[in-house]
Amino acid sequence: MDFIDNLIGYNPGEFSLDRPKYDQSTFFGRFMYFFGLAYPTSLFYTKSQANEMRQILDDYKNNSLKRSYTNIKLWKASWVTESTFHPDTKEPIPILFRLSTYTLINLPISIGMLLSKKTTFSITFWQVFNQTNNVGFNYCNRSINDPFTNSQLVASYFLATISSVCVALWMDKQIVKYAGNSLILRTFGPATALAIAGDLNLLAVRYRELYEGISVYDKDSHEIGKSKIAAWDGLTKTLTVRFGLQYPLCFVPVLLALSMKKIGYYPGGGIKKVLTEIFATTVTGYFVAPACMAYYPHMIYKDKLEPELNSNSGFWYNRGI
Numbered sequence: 001m002d003f004i005d006n007l008i009g010y011n012p013g014e015f016s017l018d019r020p021k022y023d024q025s026t027f028f029g030r031f032m033y034f035f036g037l038a039y040p041t042s043l044f045y046t047k048s049q050a051n052e053m054r055q056i057l058d059d060y061k062n063n064s065l066k067r068s069y070t071n072i073k074l075w076k077a078s079w080v081t082e083s084t085f086h087p088d089t090k091e092p093i094p095i096l097f098r099l100s101t102y103t104l105i106n107l108p109i110s111i112g113m114l115l116s117k118k119t120t121f122s123i124t125f126w127q128v129f130n131q132t133n134n135v136g137f138n139y140c141n142r143s144i145n146d147p148f149t150n151s152q153l154v155a156s157y158f159l160a161t162i163s164s165v166c167v168a169l170w171m172d173k174q175i176v177k178y179a180g181n182s183l184i185l186r187t188f189g190p191a192t193a194l195a196i197a198g199d200l201n202l203l204a205v206r207y208r209e210l211y212e213g214i215s216v217y218d219k220d221s222h223e224i225g226k227s228k229i230a231a232w233d234g235l236t237k238t239l240t241v242r243f244g245l246q247y248p249l250c251f252v253p254v255l256l257a258l259s260m261k262k263i264g265y266y267p268g269g270g271i272k273k274v275l276t277e278i279f280a281t282t283v284t285g286y287f288v289a290p291a292c293m294a295y296y297p298h299m300i301y302k303d304k305l306e307p308e309l310n311s312n313s314g315f316w317y318n319r320g321i
Contacts, residue, residue: 001036001079002072015074017061018219030294037099038290042083047092050084053077086141087299087318088215097140099321103285105133110253110281111274113190123168123190131161131197138205141321156204164197183254191250195243202242206235206320216305219313227305227317234319237296245292252288253280293321 005012010032012021021036022029045053056077059065069077083100086093095101113126135157171189179185213226214234257280260266267273296319303314 001039001041002076004035004039012071012075015060015071015078017057021075021078024297024299027294030297031290033298034099034290034293035286036079037083038103038286039083040100040104042080042100043095043098045080045084050080050092053080054085057081093140094136097137099141102137103282103289106130106285107278107281109133110249110284111277113250118172118186120169123172124165127164127168127190127193127197128161130194131157131164131201134198134201135160135205137321138202142206142209152204156201159204160197160201163200164193167196168193183258184251187250187254191247194250195246198242198246199239202235202239209235214317216309216315216317218311219316221316224311224315225309227309227315229305230300230302230315230317233302234300234317237300238320241293241295244295245289248288248292249284252284253277256280256283 004010020029020033022032024030024033053076056065056069056074060069060074083098084092096105109126109130112122113130116122116126135153138156139153168189171192172186175182175185175189209231211228212231213228214231216224216227216230218224257266257277260276260280267276298319298321299316300319301314301316305315309315
């Protein structure tokens with residue numbers, strides 16, 4: 001992220017564990033936070049290097065650094081740690097389900113779902129492929145370390161997959177019947193299917209948070225207890241973001257492709273067409289997705305929760321992604 005900061009002329013200032021690198025009270029700050037999580041260069045750090053970065057932060061927190069580090073190095077350690085480790089469990093997030101891998105994994109899915117010829121087989125195949133990826137992403141990025149049984153995971157997967165396929169096929173049939181074969185109109189089918197199935201998938205994986213509560217922390221990251229109010233608030237915000245996210249994710253690549261066709265820059269086939277589709281979906285994944293996710297902060301602050309929870313510095317909790 002150093003390159004991006006230099007490119008936009010951003011100076012994060014002196015490093016501190018008490019504040020994020022980017023101001024989370026502004027949309028720009030939240031956008032840069034999620035853009036940083038999605039920035040793929042964090043994937044090049046090995047497990048030992050990521051652990052080393054986390055250790056630097058732990059030593060900084062405990063005033064036990066064995067050597068001095070520049071602010072740039074400390075901010076980089078914070079970025080690598082946030083991109084690699086789950087904020088609640090402190091365990092590495094499996095590499096295929098990190099936000100930094102999200103766009104890369106979704107490239108073939110987006111191209112296949114949005115820009116390929118729509119048939120019953122292709123719609124079904126790409127919805128199943130997408131929901132297989134989604135259930136893993138939702139599970140690995142849930143807000144608490146809550147063990148799930150295999151039967152719960154299987155139920156979540158089939159609920160989301162069946163709903164997405166049924167909605168996508170039904171809507172595509174209705175759109176073709178009443179509105180013709182317009183690519184823009186036919187995009188409503190997969191977009192709505194993804195939005196509905198994505199939220200069902202998320203609910204199936206995280207529903208227990210609503211009656212068990214999620215962990216809340218003070219400003220020093222010490223766990224205070226579990227809160228159902230925080231769970232409802234965090235999950236509602238995440239469901240809203242994930243539902244709305246699907247429409248720009250689906251429409252922006254299509255609109256880019258159609259715009260390029262209109263001005264005569266869209267290749268008719270071959271490798272140039274594939275590269276153009278990759279470009280359209282990459283731009284969407286790395287810029288539109290973080291912009292949608294930035295609607296709400298990742299870590300949410302509340303001054304009051306349940307009466308039995310007490311904290312002089314208020315409460316912080318992770319709403320999940």
